Amino acid sequence: MQTWKRLIVALTIVLSGLLLVPFVALPHETFSWRLFAGAYGSAPVLTVNYPDGAPGSFFTITGYNFPAGQPGTIAANGVTLGSVNVGDTGSFVVIISTGDADVGVYRITASAGGGSASTRFELIAGAAERSREGDETLLTFSLPAGLAGQDLYLPLLKR
Amino acid sequence: MVIRHTAQPSHARPHSLQQLLGMVxxxxxxxxxxxxxxxxxxxxxxxxxxxxxxxxxxxxxxxxxxxxxxxxxxxxxxxxxxxxxxxxxxxxxxxxxxxxxxxxxxxxxxxxxxxxxxxxxxxxxxxxxxxxxxxxxxxxxxxxxxxxxxxxxxxxxxxxxxxxxxxxxxxxxxxxxxxxxxxxxxxxxxxxxxxxxxxxxxxxxxxxxxxxxxxxxxxxxxxxxxxYLPLRSLGQPAFNYVGMYDAAGVFSPVNLLQPQQLWWLITGRSFAExxxxxxxxxxxxxxxxxxxxxxxxxxxxxxxxxxxxxxxxxxxxxxxxxxxxxxxxxxxxxxxxxxxxxxxxxxxxxxxxxxxxxxxxxxxxxxxxxxxxxxxxxxxxxxxxxxxxxxxxxxxxxxxxSRANDWSARERGEAVLEVVAPGGLVLGYWETVPLVEYLQLVESRRPDITAINRFLIRPEDLERLIARELHRRPVYIDAPTAELLDDYRIDPAGPIYRVLPRAHP
Known part of the structure; x- marks a missing residue:
């Protein structure tokens, strides 16, 4: 075989891996201890400041133990309300305003960097109206109408 | 310096820098x-x-x-x-x-x-x-x-x-x-x-x-x-991750003088799962x-x-x-x-x-x-x-x-020391406690703080320890569990949280 043909075969072997780049991608993740922080840590937790309130109330939702510095989303009964950035401590705070929302149960779910947690509150006609708490600059999401759910209690069967 | 192996007899020595460099x-x-x-x-x-x-x-x-x-x-x-x-x-x-x-x-x-x-x-x-x-x-x-x-x-x-x-x-x-x-x-x-x-x-x-x-x-x-391990354990080192804390915050080291305990450590049984x-x-x-x-x-x-x-x-x-x-x-x-x-x-x-x-x-x-x-x-x-x-x-x-400009770990450790009140108890995982211990034991800073790695204390003992210590000294934690959030007020404090009794109406 001529030398230049051997060179082409050799280059093909050397560069063959490049054909897989569109499928596997080259290194792209920045190395940092934060990649592995929380390896033994607590699971993400989402809390709400009140379990219920009248329509028009404001609820403070606080997330803990989420992957620090990651972007995430907030959803109510499966409908995404918007995005949130997790802080360096793995926590974040958002306000949910319920001026347009219907009476019913709302399950709030936060997801960020592979971590996810939920909490719930209920809007009840005639319940105390919860006023806005905390910093005025906190990210606020409005609950749209038509999202309300209901608690469903299944009958307990016992043999 | 790495010297190339040559067939030179041992009495032949280099006479110039050039010869010496030639042997490198x-x-x-x-x-x-x-x-x-x-x-x-x-x-x-x-x-x-x-x-x-x-x-x-x-x-x-x-x-x-x-x-x-x-x-x-x-x-x-x-x-x-x-x-x-x-x-x-x-x-x-x-x-x-x-x-x-x-x-x-x-x-x-x-x-x-x-x-x-x-x-x-x-x-x-x-x-x-x-x-x-x-x-x-x-x-x-x-x-x-x-x-x-x-x-x-x-x-x-x-x-x-x-x-x-x-x-x-x-x-x-x-x-x-x-x-x-x-x-x-x-x-x-x-x-x-x-x-x-x-x-x-x-x-x-x-x-x-x-x-x-x-x-x-x-x-x-x-x-x-x-x-080295059993011998060093005899000296009761200040930094010891071979043992467990109890609900009173007392550390019980594993007895590495016992062959079974030493075997448990060196074979990594704690990671068997x-x-x-x-x-x-x-x-x-x-x-x-x-x-x-x-x-x-x-x-x-x-x-x-x-x-x-x-x-x-x-x-x-x-x-x-x-x-x-x-x-x-x-x-x-x-x-x-x-x-x-x-x-x-x-x-x-x-x-x-x-x-x-x-x-x-x-x-x-x-x-x-x-x-x-x-x-x-x-x-x-x-x-x-x-x-x-x-x-x-x-x-x-x-x-x-490149980590050439990465001071984040030190900054985190120092931020923890800054927010913890005198005599405070810091309960945290790897991203928190070893940093605090480094600053304490290697750089002699804030000896008043007690830091416990949560890997070294059972969750139920941790809860009992918090309940016990909360009225004695400031308590901090780095990743609050759902149970802690139910039982206590958890306020942000720098990169961690301070645990406080929940105010009852």
Whole structure:
């Protein structure tokens, strides 16, 4: 075989891996201890400041133990309300305003960097109206109408 | 200084600088200085976080670390921490850089013995040295690059045994193997390959009583490094991760003077649940992720030559080919099945083997292209491609890997010390407590704080401890559980949280 043909075969072997780049991608993740922080840590937790309130109330939702510095989303009964950035401590705070929302149960779910947690509150006609708490600059999401759910209690069967 | 072996009689001494320089083995110097310069430029400037902080504090203070004990790292690290350069965190990061550069140097010595020339070795080991995780773990205090350096040394000693299978060489191999085991238990994954190679290449010599005696003696001497752990425990070190706290916050160390307890530590029983931690389908998924990781580590271009090297070595050097394949498979299979979040940092032994294969593969190609004394231009072009691949990998990975400006761990530790009130109790995981302990024990700051790693206290004891201490002193935590959030008020305090009694209406 001529030398230049051997060179082409050799280059093909050397560069063959490049054909897989569109499928596997080259290194792209920045190395940092934060990649592995929380390896033994607590699971993400989402809390709400009140379990219920009248329509028009404001609820403070606080997330803990989420992957620090990651972007995430907030959803109510499966409908995404918007995005949130997790802080360096793995926590974040958002306000949910319920001026347009219907009476019913709302399950709030936060997801960020592979971590996810939920909490719930209920809007009840005639319940105390919860006023806005905390910093005025906190990210606020409005609950749209038509999202309300209901608690469903299944009958307990016992043999 | 690395001196080239010559046939000069011992009485012939160099008379000039030129002669002296002529004796310097430039290739070996480059194999060490090149990666060392790269790692020094990109080294983390101070204490790093997680395991790095734990290992640094344990080594620098003569303390004890968690399973598997790492006695060689603790002893060597204690000595290394005395170096008068940078802070202690920087010094221990530098030890990893030396481990990484030594791995490249010894891997080059292996490749030389396999007839691999400098261009092919540069192409393969350049990719190893700049592989993201290999590079990154050469920049922070960790055990992995010292492990790969010892592993490269073991492979080199295997080749020396084959060249001259005498008991002394087997004894030396067993000695280094024992020390390596004392450094990292994953050395056990190399044992089948070593046995196959030693017996396969010189069966009669290997099984001769004198050889067996030398191996046993060398191995026992090497393993004697484990004695450091019980001996050190007698001194009741201030930093001790071998034990548990109770609900009163009292630490009960594991009694390492008892053989069963020592065995529990060095065999990593506390991590037994994570081993073989996947279903067959999960294992296959993880194997795919590992394949992608290997692909990225060798910047795509090292994959083809590596595969060529496997085939070439198995064909022309059956025992070495088999031994390297066993080393690769044992490490890859074990860590693929190891269910921990940071396992990508643990594959370095497989990268070392792959780099050796890639070196052999590159050499095959270079030899083939220049066969019959022809194709000098083609040869230059191929060498150019190998060089460009290494330079491209270096340039691509630099900004992903460099820790040269990373002060984040120190800043986090100092921020914790800043917010904790006098006499406070800090309960936290690896990203919090080892940093606090480093600042306390190594830099003598805030001795009034008590820091407890939550890995060393059962969750129910943690809750009882918080309930007990809350009315005695300020209590802080780094990742509140749902139960704690139910029972207490949890207020942000710098990078952690302060636990307060819930105000009752």
């Amino acid at each position: 083995d430039v290739r070996s110097v480059a194999a060490f200085v090149g990666p060392m310069a790269l790692y020094t430029l990109t080294l983390a400037p101070t204490i790093y976080n997680l395991d790095s902080a734990e290992l640094t504090t344990a080594a620098a203070t003569g303390g004890l670390t968690r399973a598997t004990g790492y006695p060689v790292y603790l002893m060597l690290g204690w000595l290394w921490a005395q170096l008068p350069v940078g802070d202690v965190g920087y010094r221990m990061n530098l030890l990893s850089a030396v481990g990484g550069a030594t791995t490249v140097l010894l891997a080059d010595r292996v490749l030389r013995r396999l007839g691999v020339g400098p261009w092919a070795a540069f192409g393969a080991l350049g990719l190893l040295a700049t592989a993201p995780f290999f590079w990154a773990l050469s920049l922070i205090a960790e055990v992995y690059t010292l492990h790969t350096a010892l592993m490269a040394g073991i492979i080199l000693l295997l080749l020396r045994w084959r060249e001259q299978p005498i008991p002394r060489r087997l004894g030396l191999l067993a000695l280094v193997g024992g020390v390596s085991m004392g450094h990292h238990l994953a050395t056990a994954l190399l044992v089948p390959a070593c046995l196959v190679f030693v017996v396969g290449t010189a069966p009669r010599r290997a099984l001769a009583p004198r050889s067996i005696g030398a191996a046993v003696a060398g191995g026992l001497l090497g393993l004697s490094v484990y004695l 994570q081993m073989l931690g996947y279903s067959p389908a999960g294992w296959l998924r993880e194997a795919g992720a590992y394949g992608a990781q290997l692909f990225r580590s060798f910047f795509a271009v090292g994959v083809g030559p590596g595969l060529l090297g496997v085939a070439a070595l198995l064909r022309r050097d059956r025992w070495l080919g088999l031994a390297l394949a066993l080393m690769f498979l044992a490490n890859a299979c074990f860590y693929i099945g190891y269910r921990v979040v940071d396992k990508n940092t643990m594959y370095l032994p497989t990268y070392l083997v792959w780099a050796l294969w890639a070196g052999v593969g590159y050499q095959q190609l270079l030899t083939w292209v220049s066969r019959d004394n022809g194709g000098q231009a083609e040869l230059r072009l191929l060498r150019g491609v190998l060089t460009v691949a290494v330079v491209a990998a270096l340039g691509w990975n630099w900004h992903l890997v």
